[in-house]
Amino acid sequence: MSQKPTLPKGTRDFGPAQMGKRNFIFSAIKQVFEKYGFMPLETPAMENLSVLTGKYGDEGDQLLFKVLNSGDFLSKAKETDFAAGSKQLLPKISEKGLKYDLTVPFARYVVMNRHDLALPFKRYQIQPVWRADRPQKGRYREFYQCDADVVGTNSLICETEIILMINEVFAKLGIKDFDIKINHRKILTGITQAIGATGKESDFCVAIDKLDKIGIDKVLEEMKGRGISEEATQKALPILALTGTIEEKIAHLKNILQNSEEGLQGIKDLEEILETLKTFDLDQHHVDFDVTLARGLSYYTGAIFEVKVNNVSIGSVSGGGRYDDLTGVFGVPDLSGVGFSFGVDRIYDVMEELDIFPEEARTSTEVLIIHFDDESKKYGLSVLNQLRKVGIKSEIYPDSAKPKKQFDYANKKNISYTIVIGSDEIATQKLSFKNMASGQQEKLTLEEILKQLSKH
């Protein structure tokens, strides 16, 4: 009885072709992170549920994958727990969960190791995370995040450096048309004060975050639905419709927020970030100030970012922001951090949609050795040894097979060159070196072949 194997919902295999492309993205990100002084960190796939729960809101808790206790997981549960429902039963049968993002495990790490850390601590982390979400295009239940965070400094240089890193990574990847949207949590707070909806900040944010998706009318409707007064929504209207350059928007908002100390502080932060950016003289920084950017995660308290690639059907590919008190829930207050994350799976989808993966992302074997009989196969092994000694990615067809089969193998693996060896080649010491793309073939000594290959 054989059964067809299947994958769990929302998970994927990555074949060699995909991995070549994925690694291309990973290494671009890694190089940039390290160039900016971030050090790698890895944390376990599982965390204790006490670490994870309550950090992402009720919605987030629901999306956590819980791991059943090992052994007799029912042993601690009583009938009364079972009768009381899942919420009561859960802690009795599950103590661990798969991590939901990289920021909370990072905060946990900082707290556990704070005496050893050189503050400010800069780390990057590239690992899979899991969410029990319903999958869709660009949304998976297992996906990779690439986080870089700095903790232990309030300096806005960090924010500027995030903008620089995003620019560098996208330049490496060849993504040209994108916007780094930036906003500030304090500006959002300021706006709610200015329009007379103080305290309604999170309702306000949830509503305006949808602006580009559902349009201004529906946003105003949603605000009313969330208990923001008619008068306030009317006041919000011109603010949400702000246009012009970053400088113009800032000037305008300064006026609107003149009575909000918090709002003005947010503006000041933004100005400083942009001012610092100037000293790095980028041709184009892709930054756009977007007052409607809110972002869901509630722990952000300062600048917030989101990156959108234009003219593709994928949502944001990167996001982040500053959080003043991330480690507070673990008993270490007043440690400010700022960080952001690249969504590799989405960047992959974007690059696939734009068809901009370079040839180098499709690395394969460079040379296949093809042989006709046992003698030439044996001779081929010594040739193979020479190729590998100089670092050429090479392999020999391991079985004795017809040349057609061996050539088919080379085609299928997209191998650029073949070296064909038979009795003639052994006798003359001149090997048949074939370019698989052009079909051209010439008889060369091994040394000449090595010279040819080193050019590529």
Place this chain on the structure above:
RNA sequence: GUGGUUGUAGUUCAGUUGGUUAGAACGCCUGAUUGUGGUUCAGGAGGUCGUGGGUUCGAGUCCCAUCUUCCACCCCA
């Protein structure tokens, strides 16, 4: 979590109001070609129709459940 959608050969898809033995293209294998792949030609293999029930004389087709896919909402990378 709510509502909808999808599933037929390795892959992409046909398959009539329920009616004989479920098709095509591409891919795969063999040969034409025993020292040369991509092209061409000839032949061949490959399907518990997602899974489990039900209705019917008869189900790929209708009904129910379940899994999966994609989409919208919620939320998010």
